[in-house]
Amino acid sequence: MVLTRKQVGNDWDSWTWQQQNAVRDVNELREHFANVPAQFFDKINANSSRLKFQITPYMLEKIPATISQEDLEKNPWFLQFFPLGEVYTQGADAYNGTDNWENGPEFPTSNLHHKYTNRALVRFRNCLSYCNFCFEALGTLEKNPSPFKIFKWDDWQRSLEYLAQRPEIEEVILSGGEPLLLSDSKLEQILSDIDGIKKKDGTSKIRFKRIHTRVMTHNPYRITDELVRLVSQYRINEMALHIAHPSEVTQEVVESIGKIRDGAGRYSPMIVAHTPLLRGINDRAEILWELFGKLYENNVKPYYLLHTMPHTPFANQQRVSVRDGVRLMKQLKRHKSNIAIPEYVIVHYDGKQTVPLELAGTPEFQYTQDSGGNPLVKFRNWREKWVEYPDVRDSLS
Numbered sequence: 001m002v003l004t005r006k007q008v009g010n011d012w013d014s015w016t017w018q019q020q021n022a023v024r025d026v027n028e029l030r031e032h033f034a035n036v037p038a039q040f041f042d043k044i045n046a047n048s049s050r051l052k053f054q055i056t057p058y059m060l061e062k063i064p065a066t067i068s069q070e071d072l073e074k075n076p077w078f079l080q081f082f083p084l085g086e087v088y089t090q091g092a093d094a095y096n097g098t099d100n101w102e103n104g105p106e107f108p109t110s111n112l113h114h115k116y117t118n119r120a121l122v123r124f125r126n127c128l129s130y131c132n133f134c135f136e137a138l139g140t141l142e143k144n145p146s147p148f149k150i151f152k153w154d155d156w157q158r159s160l161e162y163l164a165q166r167p168e169i170e171e172v173i174l175s176g177g178e179p180l181l182l183s184d185s186k187l188e189q190i191l192s193d194i195d196g197i198k199k200k201d202g203t204s205k206i207r208f209k210r211i212h213t214r215v216m217t218h219n220p221y222r223i224t225d226e227l228v229r230l231v232s233q234y235r236i237n238e239m240a241l242h243i244a245h246p247s248e249v250t251q252e253v254v255e256s257i258g259k260i261r262d263g264a265g266r267y268s269p270m271i272v273a274h275t276p277l278l279r280g281i282n283d284r285a286e287i288l289w290e291l292f293g294k295l296y297e298n299n300v301k302p303y304y305l306l307h308t309m310p311h312t313p314f315a316n317q318q319r320v321s322v323r324d325g326v327r328l329m330k331q332l333k334r335h336k337s338n339i340a341i342p343e344y345v346i347v348h349y350d351g352k353q354t355v356p357l358e359l360a361g362t363p364e365f366q367y368t369q370d371s372g373g374n375p376l377v378k379f380r381n382w383r384e385k386w387v388e389y390p391d392v393r394d395s396l397s
């Protein structure tokens with residue numbers, strides 16, 4: 001049985017209680033959504049032997065238990081976090097279940113990703129979201145993750161040595177999966193280990209530290225007093241909240257953002273947002289603006305609008321074309337407060353690329369086709385290298 005806030009009392013506000021009591025059983029969903037025919041959930045059940053899903057009681061409370069099937073099928077939370085339909089295995093941008101479009105040579109250890117020159121990401125492989133569109137699906141969604149996709153503490157010392165030995169690295173990003181699934185003590189160990197890498201003059205080698213998280217949408221209670229202390233003490237420079245739909249900016253999320261600011265005070269991090277562009281969820285200018293406006297109201301800078309990556313398990317359901325994203329951006333850019341409009345980027349395995357807001361492309365960013373006639377984008381990236389990116393057909397015009 002799915003518990004309610006009223007039944008639970010004070011434990012409701014405990015992030016560990018929320019995590020421990022997250023719904024992971026299809027039958028509980030069938031029971032909970034009494035107005036939705038039971039067979040509707042068979043689609044999730046069929047995938048659940050392979051793919052994980054979970055939804056915290058906090059999130060479930062935001063979807064009315066009396067919802068109809070028709071409305072549930074359109075619900076932005078449900079659409080993002082439940083493995084509906086067939087895993088997409090055929091097509092130029094399909095998911096092959098063995099390769100996540102990550103660059104092996106960029107991983108000196110299982111948990112460190114040295115992607116760009118001056119910064120490295122610490123990759124945590126567990127998550128609490130299990131987004132359908134996860135670019136890390138092999139480590140997050142798959143119930144039998146590839147061994148390389150598991151954060152190994154045994155490798156952490158080697159990661160620290162790598163950070164110490166590479167003079168160019170001055171920034172570390174704790175990133176997904178979900179770094180804030182770590183207990184406060186483990187998180188403190190990681191932050192203090194990073195700060196412990198010293199230059200000859202005794203100052204910390206790593207100047208900037210960032211945390212990227214999806215925790216606000218699932219479990220805003222994770223922003224505890226102790227976490228805020230760590231953010232302040234270890235001088236986290238930036239927190240990026242991953243957020244896709246305006247309905248995710250709840251009162252609880254607003255309060256948690258305030259808690260970081262009030263608690264961290266002078267050492268409060270910059271708070272920004274990263275938003276995946278998702279078909280049927282936020283691919284309308286008015287929805288995007290509602291989200292960006294809400295974030296801006298709460299002094300959160302919408303930073304990236306991320307074109308949804310190929311080779312993810314449900315890419316066929318959730319991607320819009322790169323050019324459709326340009327159309328949406330053109331409806332927003334300058335028409336709305338420019339400070340609240342993010343940069344539109346492609347997340348390519350070889351690095352992010354800003355998409356020019358030109359429907360015809362530019363000499364260095366071209367809309368074309370592969371040999372099978374599938375839409376393809378080619379561009380010159382930040383390494384001055386021409387790369388390809390599987391696209392999908394336009395659906396907006």
Ligand code: SF4
Binds near residue numbers: 130133140178242
């Ligand atoms: S929050 Fe990020 S890492 Fe976690 S499942 Fe979603 S996309 Fe993947």
